[in-house]
Amino acid sequence: MIGSIDCMHWQWKNCPTAWQGEYGNRKGQKSIILEAVASFDTWVWHAFFGVAGSQNDLNVLGQSPVFDEVLRGHSPQVTYQINNTVYSGAYYLADGIYPRWTTFVKTIPNPQSEKERSFASFQEGYRKDVERCFGILQARWAIIRGAARMLEEEVLRSIMMTCIILHNMIVEDEYDYDAPEVFELDPMNTALTRIYERPM
Template sequence: MEAVSNNDPWFTINIDATGRKGLSALQKCTAALRMLAYGMTADQVDEYLRISESTARKALTHFTKGIINQFGQHYLRKPTPQDLTRLLAFSEERGFPGMIGSVDCMHWEWKNAQQHGKGSYNDLNVLYRLPLLIDLFEGRAPPVNFTVNGNQYGMAYYLTDDIYPKWATFIQSITERQTAKARLFA
């Protein structure tokens, strides 16, 4: 919150014409985080945080731009060879050789991601212009060699569910979970 709010004057507390204090940076960032984390709409956070729908939308826009500006170069980039080694080791320990992430944990709206190359961005679609996500949405993954059940594979993958395209970079979970092993995997 501090990194984002210290670099954007929109987060400062203003005094209105009646002398009342406006919303704090904590309230604005909390509204943005609740919308991102729980998929809440702007009008859902107004009762909880006493923030208007339009201010909640602005908070989300300012917050996401602030996160990208403050942390994008370090965290929202393509994985380095060291990152890949770490991610692959982490996934291998858990029984997923070759996996570098789970798309479902990211909560992307796929319909918006498909627009990344069309030049019509709203404020939040700035996320889809990040190098990491452009590769993801275009079905590209780093070259990685691994073996599963005696079969050799040459590309890393992301674990997904069945709402994503049937690309080699997206491995869908088991849809018909009849056995205990299949339910555990899914």
């Protein structure tokens, strides 16, 4: 498992008047969306920021570069075994709105058996890792806890990415990671992705 994927809205108090309709979310507030993939220790593996608040998680996924490396044939090398069957595909825990792709593991909507109830309970529990990460980010950085007061979207993007990078530095300092980590910030400065060690 790579981690849990979900989106968070950051309210934009000083959204320009011309963009009010595009950035208005379902609560009537103006916001910008952060898509993130976080692991159990709240490490942010992927962050994509800047989608208008009127979009839903599927629209954000369609614009996100989270699967760009997979489409280029460079997927993370993950091997695990379930019921004596070895699997090599990485997967993400997601909620019900995400599509039925093999890379997303979603909960069982109406679990009937004890086995299904147990799976649904564990999946829903571990899927909250990304929600916990959002809560830690907002608790740690007061600037993203409240409504954004900047006028330019590029400034907000820089603030969000800086907070996420600092958060990862704190998490890395708290845990003992042995593997060297390499990060990539895309040219548009919209997404931060951890680059996996690839065998030569």
